[in-house]
Amino acid sequence: MNVCSTRDERLQVPLSRALVEGIAADGGLYVPARLPAQAARAMASTATLDLLAQRLLAPFFEGDELAALLPAIATEAFDFPAPLRPVGGGAERLSILELYHGPTAAFKDFGARFLAACLARIPRPDPRALTILVATSGDTGGAVAAAFHRRPGFRVVLIYPAGRVSPLQERQLTCWDANVESFAVRGSFDDCQRLAKEAFRDGRLRDALPMSSANSINIGRLLAQITYFAAASLRIREAEGAIANFVLPSGNLGQAVACVWARELGLPIGEIVLAHNANRTVPDFLADGRWRPRPSIATIASAMDVGDPSNIERLRFLYRDHATMTARIRAVSIGDDAIRKGIQSEYRQSGLTLCPHSAAAAQAYRMLTDEERRDSHWVLVATAHPAKFQETVGPLLGRAIAPPPALARLLDRPVAREEIDANLDRLRERLLAA
Numbered sequence: 001m002n003v004c005s006t007r008d009e010r011l012q013v014p015l016s017r018a019l020v021e022g023i024a025a026d027g028g029l030y031v032p033a034r035l036p037a038q039a040a041r042a043m044a045s046t047a048t049l050d051l052l053a054q055r056l057l058a059p060f061f062e063g064d065e066l067a068a069l070l071p072a073i074a075t076e077a078f079d080f081p082a083p084l085r086p087v088g089g090g091a092e093r094l095s096i097l098e099l100y101h102g103p104t105a106a107f108k109d110f111g112a113r114f115l116a117a118c119l120a121r122i123p124r125p126d127p128r129a130l131t132i133l134v135a136t137s138g139d140t141g142g143a144v145a146a147a148f149h150r151r152p153g154f155r156v157v158l159i160y161p162a163g164r165v166s167p168l169q170e171r172q173l174t175c176w177d178a179n180v181e182s183f184a185v186r187g188s189f190d191d192c193q194r195l196a197k198e199a200f201r202d203g204r205l206r207d208a209l210p211m212s213s214a215n216s217i218n219i220g221r222l223l224a225q226i227t228y229f230a231a232a233s234l235r236i237r238e239a240e241g242a243i244a245n246f247v248l249p250s251g252n253l254g255q256a257v258a259c260v261w262a263r264e265l266g267l268p269i270g271e272i273v274l275a276h277n278a279n280r281t282v283p284d285f286l287a288d289g290r291w292r293p294r295p296s297i298a299t300i301a302s303a304m305d306v307g308d309p310s311n312i313e314r315l316r317f318l319y320r321d322h323a324t325m326t327a328r329i330r331a332v333s334i335g336d337d338a339i340r341k342g343i344q345s346e347y348r349q350s351g352l353t354l355c356p357h358s359a360a361a362a363q364a365y366r367m368l369t370d371e372e373r374r375d376s377h378w379v380l381v382a383t384a385h386p387a388k389f390q391e392t393v394g395p396l397l398g399r400a401i402a403p404p405p406a407l408a409r410l411l412d413r414p415v416a417r418e419e420i421d422a423n424l425d426r427l428r429e430r431l432l433a434a
């Protein structure tokens with residue numbers, strides 16, 4: 001299947017080309033030219049994630065040079081689980097979908113590993129290493145570094161805002177060697193994103209280095225993320241004959257797009273509620289139909305500090321008009337105080353230890369009406385392991401949170417931290433010094 005640009009449906013390319021390019025030539029984002037609505041109707045819930053990914057994603061790879069390699073790609077990428085667990089302590093049917101069992105303990109591992117497995121199998125005529133430049137607010141950078149570390153033919157350069165990521169996230173960004181470099185930029189995440197965009201447009205860099213990106217702009221990450229929404233909803237349908245409603249932490253809307261696409265593919269998904277932090281661009285837009293991007297505000301759910309979410313373009317492409325969009329998704333804004341309260345009350349009530357992002361989703365769930373909670377099976381999406389945000393979660397719960405084994409292994413590695421000014425000349429200098 002070809003994919004097309006959100007800005008021009010006639011601008012179509014094969015999937016593997018979209019994976020390499022990241023962004024469409026006209027500045028739009030790549031989306032499936034059509035969503036095969038029957039793809040998921042008869043799927044069994046018993047399939048493992050990698051088998052499910054193979055079947056679900058096969059139509060998107062049809063006719064592509066990667067089609068025959070999809071089984072190997074899925075097996076390599078989906079080698080850790082996404083457990084769905086019932087949440088006790090209440091009368092409602094609530095489950096938690098834990099997406100943090102990968103190498104860097106956040107859901108970004110799914111997309112990053114899938115994208116890396118795809119890119120590694122696409123032949124490139126250029127013998128020079130492909131430089132993957134990533135602006136990250138925390139979790140993406142670590143996941144991309146882990147996925148590409150020591151992969152021949154790739155070099156990864158991460159830029160992140162100095163002082164605006166959690167200490168553990170920073171370790172994950174700076175603990176690599178060989179083909180991964182990282183720079184703490186004196187500025188905000190918006191500055192990092194601007195810098196990355198300038199670098200991709202810079203003539204001198206483009207002449208000197210083949211470059212690509214791995215931000216959630218890249219359609220490969222989003223396709224991979226469809227898989228766990230599919231797995232969870234199929235499991236619930238099989239166990240209860242029910243449709244699953246999802247409440248998910250949301251920032252740049254990548255998760256939102258993956259969940260919406262899963263529903264379009266025919267999976268048994270009902271309501272989708274997006275929990276944003278104090279960055280209210282999306283909730284405000286759904287309320288009044290006016291798109292007002294703004295500078296991002298720093299919050300304790302920092303991976304969602306996005307004031308101008310780029311994936312809105314994919315939602316607008318799918319839904320065409322505001323009334324359709326508001327009928328199909330909802331969004332709320334959860335401030336830092338409510339997030340802190342959520343971390344404490346979910347721990348007391350349900351025994352859940354949540355990261356700040358997942359706690360925002362839990363608060364959004366608690367804001368639903370009694371009927372809504374009683375009448376449906378809701379899935380609370382947990383996007384990162386709470387140990388990654390120990391400095392926030394630990395004091396609120398009065399105890400230390402042990403990191404999972406994969407994370408603990410990363411913590412033992414030496415780190416190399418380097419700061420640079422938010423300035424293209426500095427970044428270019430570092431990119432060209434290989």
Ligand SMILES: *Cc1c(COP(=O)(O)O)cnc(C)c1O
Nearest residue numbers: 139251252253254255303383384
């Ligand atoms: C990236 C991230 C989010 C936001 O996801 P989007 O796809 O950008 O909406 C939420 N929680 C965590 C832990 C993240 O790393």
